[in-house]
Amino acid sequence: MTISSGADEVLGGLDGIRADLEDFYRDLHAHPELGLAERRTASRVAERLRDWGYRVTDGIGTTGVVGVLANGDGPTVLLRADMDALPVREDTGLPYASTVTTTNADGVELPVMHACGHDTHVTCMLGFARLMAASPQAWQGTLTVLFQPSEENGDGADAMVDDGLADRIPRPDVALAQHVLPYPAGYVGVRSGSFLSAADSLRITLYGRGGHGSMPQFAVDPVVLAALCVVRLQTVVSRELAATTPAVLTVGSIQAGASPNVIPDSAVILLNVRTYDETTRSQVLDAIERCVRAESTASNAPKEPRIERITSFPATVNDADVAERLAKAFTAHFGDDAGTIELQTASEDFSSIPRAFDAPFAYWGFGGADPEKYADAVSNNTVAEDIPVNHSPHFAPVTQPTLDTGVAALTVAALAWLGADAAEKQG
Numbered sequence: 513m514t515i516s517s518g519a520d521e522v523l524g525g526l527d528g529i530r531a532d533l534e535d536f537y538r539d540l541h542a543h544p545e546l547g548l549a550e551r552r553t554a555s556r557v558a559e560r561l562r563d564w565g566y567r568v569t570d571g572i573g574t575t576g577v578v579g580v581l582a583n584g585d586g587p588t589v590l591l592r593a594d595m596d597a598l599p600v601r602e603d604t605g606l607p608y609a610s611t612v613t614t615t616n617a618d619g620v621e622l623p624v625m626h627a628c629g630h631d632t633h634v635t636c637m638l639g640f641a642r643l644m645a646a647s648p649q650a651w652q653g654t655l656t657v658l659f660q661p662s663e664e665n666g667d668g669a670d671a672m673v674d675d676g677l678a679d680r681i682p683r684p685d686v687a688l689a690q691h692v693l694p695y696p697a698g699y700v701g702v703r704s705g706s707f708l709s710a711a712d713s714l715r716i717t718l719y720g721r722g723g724h725g726s727m728p729q730f731a732v733d734p735v736v737l738a739a740l741c742v743v744r745l746q747t748v749v750s751r752e753l754a755a756t757t758p759a760v761l762t763v764g765s766i767q768a769g770a771s772p773n774v775i776p777d778s779a780v781i782l783l784n785v786r787t788y789d790e791t792t793r794s795q796v797l798d799a800i801e802r803c804v805r806a807e808s809t810a811s812n813a814p815k816e817p818r819i820e821r822i823t824s825f826p827a828t829v830n831d832a833d834v835a836e837r838l839a840k841a842f843t844a845h846f847g848d849d850a851g852t853i854e855l856q857t858a859s860e861d862f863s864s865i866p867r868a869f870d871a872p873f874a875y876w877g878f879g880g881a882d883p884e885k886y887a888d889a890v891s892n893n894t895v896a897e898d899i900p901v902n903h904s905p906h907f908a909p910v911t912q913p914t915l916d917t918g919v920a921a922l923t924v925a926a927l928a929w930l931g932a933d934a935a936e937k938q939g
Contacts, residue, residue, distance in 0.1 A: 518931070519845055519923045521650040522643050526919060529642060533919070534911055537635040538608040541908075544597030544626045546614060547662030548671070550575045553595045553634065557659050560638055564645040566657070569680055573671030577659040578681050581645060586653025587929045590684035590871070591922055592862055593630070593637035594663035600627040603905040628902045629692035629880060632909050634659060636690075636918030643923065651930040654682055658865065666711070666825045669864035678868045686834055687866035687873040688925050690918065693856075694901045695879030696886040697914040700842050700921050701853030702876035704835040708828035709760075709786040710793050711859035716741070716781040716804055717818040720811075725773035734779035735768045737811045741781060741804050742766065748799045759796055760786040760857055786857050788827055825859035831872035838874055841928040845920065853877050858902070876925075878917050880909025 536556075545553055554575045561568045566579030575595070601623035602610045612624040641657045644650075658681075662668030695701070718738055723731030742763050749759050761783065768779035785800070787793040801819055808817050842850035853876070866873035879886075881899050889898040900906035928934055 518933070519920065519927050522647045522923050522927065523920055525643050525646055526639070526916065529639060530916070533635055533639045533915055536638065537631060537911065537915060540631040540634060541606075541626050542608045542610055542612075544610050544612055544624045544631070545595070546599065546622075546624055547596040547665045547668060548574045549614070550595040550661050554659065554661070557595075557634065557638065561641060561657070564642055566641065566645070572677055572680065573661060573668060573673075573675045575661040576668070576672045576675075576677075578677075579641060579657045580681060581641075581655045583648050583655070584652045587685040587934075588654040588656060588682045589926050589929045590656040590658055590681075590687040590866070591637065591640070591926060592658040592660055592687065592689040592865060593633040594660045594668065594862075595630055595634055596662050596664050596668065597624050597630065598627045598664055598903060599623060600625040600903065600905050602627070604908040606908055625905065627904060627907050628664065629907070629909055630663070632692045632880065632914060632918060633690070635915060636922060639915065639919040640922035640926070643919070644926070650932075651927060653930040655926065655930065656681055656684060660862070660865070663861055666823045666859075666861045669861040673864055673868040677865070683869045684866065684871045686929055687869070687871050688834075688838075688922075689860075689862045689873075689875045690921055690925075691860070691875070691877050692880040692909050692914060692918065693877040694881050694899050694907075695877065696881055696883040697879045697910050697912070698849050698883060698917050699879035700846050700850050700876060700917065701878070702830070702835055702838045702842060702874065703852050703855070704830055704832045706788045706827065706829050706855060707853075707875055708856050708858055708860050709788050710827035711823070711825040712785045712793070712797060712821055713823040714783050714785070714800065715820045715822050716783070718779045718781065718804070718808060719813050719815045719817065720775065720777055720779070721814050722777040723775045725775055728775060731775040732812055732814060733775050734813075735776065737807060737813065738766050738768060738779040738781055740807045740811070744803045744807055745783065745800060748796055748803065752795070752799055753792065757792055758788055758855065759792055760784075761796065761800075786859065788855070793827075825861050826863050828860050828863050828875050830874040834872050834874040837928050838876060838925055841924050842876075842921070845924045876921065878914075878921050880914045882910045
């Protein structure tokens with residue numbers, strides 16, 4: 513088998529499929545689906561992969577789809593894209609903006625929007641998969657493209673793993689993934705080691721003794737207890753961790769009572785923690801429990817607080833060797849538009865997939881913001897005001913060069929293991 517060098521041969525077909533990819537992207541953006549309900553998306557993905565000759569397994573972990581394309585001897589490379597949207601009402605003003613709504617288990621109507629760019633991820637992965645299938649002479653090995661449900665809820669990767677993913681597809685030698693971020697479109701960035709934080713969301717129920725607002729001496733006020741806990745929790749990061757140890761603790765909700773003159777029986781705090789290593793993670797979570805229990809005791813609460821972990825994302829820590837190979841490949845292809853990306857406080861569940869195979873992995877980011885608007889915002893020191901971030905109702909990556917960059921990044925990354933130069937290095 514003759515194998516070409518570089519990604520140019522594979523990406524030579526991009527001009528011929530660009531219009532189709534852009535149409536697919538706009539359609540997908542207009543038809544978002546929440547986690548574990550991505551049936552339309554999964555069906556369209558599976559249909560296309562089959563048309564291009566991939567061996568497709570769908571319905572993994574409810575709606576997950578995997579396509580496998582074997583092309584001779586060589587490494588097995590897995591690349592992943594997430595498919596789910598968010599319960600956000602779109603306010604982009606785009607002609608293809610989502611107007612989709614759905615109803616949750618409690619009968620509440622929710623708006624749905626691709627507010628995190630997963631529609632971009634799916635489209636780029638399909639473009640890449642199509643180009644690779646059309647260019648077998650340019651690479652050698654086994655290519656696995658995985659479309660994951662429910663990343664936003666932190667349960668999609670585990671759902672696929674629990675549904676026997678490791679027994680249903682080839683074991684990858686390396687696993688790779690990317691995410692569109694509010695950087696200028698055309699930019700690609702990777703880093704070695706810690707990249708995305710672990711995230712733990714907790715529900716803390718504090719118990720008091722209800723009573724009349726005019727007679728607090730006969731009650732134990734959980735509202736005051738909740739307020740004390742919130743203040744105390746702000747000292748966990750600022751006073752228990754070194755200034756060089758990154759972590760974030762945010763109390764996002766306090767719920768208690770329904771009347772101004774009634775002391776309720778309980779209060780509920782919802783909080784979120786972001787950390788980058790297991791030592792810090794354990795230290796912060798242990799401190800939260802210690803502080804909350806101590807404040808409850810100090811308030812003479814009638815029973816111990818209830819502390820529940822409601823969602824949990826692992827830290828994304830890139831393998832150093834994998835990240836170094838990607839960085840070299842990206843620099844060779846993208847030149848000055850490739851670089852090192854800074855530590856991110858967002859979280860992901862992607863790493864659960866390579867861990868199920870004990871495979872090394874790396875994750876990178878690529879830009880989706882209009883390059884001119886981004887440059888103007890930098891000049892005016894208004895990036896925070898002018899460039900919408902992921903999960904914003906205004907978040908909408910520019911179609912180009914975002915899609916071309918995402919397709920190219922996946923191609924360059926895969927060929928760092930499957931291409932001619934990689935084959936020569938591996939002997």
